[in-house]
Amino acid sequence: MNQDDPPFTFRAVQNFVAAVEASSVTRAAHVLGTSPSSVSQQLASLEAALGARLIERSARQFRLTRAGNLFLEPAKALLDDVGAAKVRLALADQTPPLSLRIASLEELDATVTAPWLLNLSKRFPKASLSLISGASHENHDALSSRSVDMTLAVDTVAKVDWVERHPILRDPFIRVAAIGTEPGDGSAPMIRYEPNLPIGRQIEAHLRRSGQAPARGFAFSTNQALFAMTAELNGWAITTALAYLGTPLAQELVTPHPLDTPRFSRQLELHARAGALGELPTMIARDLRSCISQRILPKAAERLGDLGADLAIIQNT
Structure with a gap:
């Protein structure tokens, strides 16, 4: 390469992959925490270094060129290889600061998130850790767009080759009812999760298989709102043991x-891009299982009795 040629930089590759996965320079800038003009400059720099137009972009269209399609998979592999190399350095104590972005579930916020992250910070004192909480399908989208490095999700998320999965917890479904009422009362309304949520779809599919069709009414996207309306209307709902144990004030x-149907459950998993973080997801999944065992399982025995018997850690195989 001539020393006068434009430089090929890792940052430019990051911007390219982010722009492609977001299908937008503006959305890529939001993911990367930078400005659209900076992303555009990085894309132009990369195209100059490669000597090829990668993306056709205008106010009306955003699409990969033939060269862009050819370069996309090697670009993703480069990002993952560098990420894995940084993890190997971190594990060998020979690292510049490591940045980890994790998407979690609201069910863990009140009980597990803080001690889990503190354990991580002790293991990697130079690491920068950030965590967002969201619905399982939103976490999967965040992993796909590379706005996070790892996610906690449930097994209703579609299995794809680019995701490595580490099982964490079997989470059984239970019924809850307003204090002092019985869910079997035919006049009591059922309060639901939003049907676009994975948990909502799983519950509705189970009800159909069981031949039940409770009247439709209120539907919510958070555990706290679901439990509050259940109490307010003297109603009942189907939720999970983890949701009940991990939601503040749920007992009140x-x-x-x-x-009153056959038992069913969901599986909580840690997801990462396959091979992108080396052994780190395995280690973090092990720490998470330990925190759940210490912080949640004792509460299950105390607050759920026999209902919590199916709440169980899943060891990686």
């Missing part, structure tokens, strides 16, 4: 009951 709003 609803009481747990067994299902």
Whole structure:
């Protein structure tokens, strides 16, 4: 390469992949925490270094050129290889600061998130750790767009080759009802999760398989709102043991009951881009299982009794 040629930089590759996965320079800038003009400059620099137009972009269109399609997979592999190399350095104590971005679930915020992250910071004192909480499908989208490095999600997320999965917890579904009421009362309304959420779809599919069709009414996207309305309307709902144990004030709003249908459960997993972080996801999944065992499982025995028997750690195989 001639020393007068434009430089090929890792940062430019990051901007290219972010722009492609976001299908927008503006959205890529938001993911990367920079400005659209900076992303555009990095894309222009990369195209100059490669001597090829990678993206056709205008106010009306954003699409990869043939060269862009050819370069995309090697670009992703480069980002993942560098990420894995940084992790190997971190594990060998020979690292510049490591940045980890994790998307979690609201069910863990009140009980597990803080001690889990503190354990990580002790293991990697130079690491910068950030965490967002969201619905499982939103976390999957964040992993796909590379706005996070790892996510906690449930097994209803579609299995794809580019994701490595580390099982964490089997989380059984239970019924809850307003304190002092019984969920079997035919006049009591059922309060639902939003049907566009994975948990909502899983519950509705189970009800259909069981031949039940409770009248439709209120539907919510958060555990706290679901439990509050259940209490307010003297109603009942189907949720999970983890949601009940991990939601502040849940005990003051609803009481747990067994299902009147066959038992079913969901599986909590840690997801990462396959091979991008080396052994780090395995280590972090192990730490998470330990925190859940210490912080949540004892509460299950105390607050759920026999209902919590199916709440169980899943060891990686």
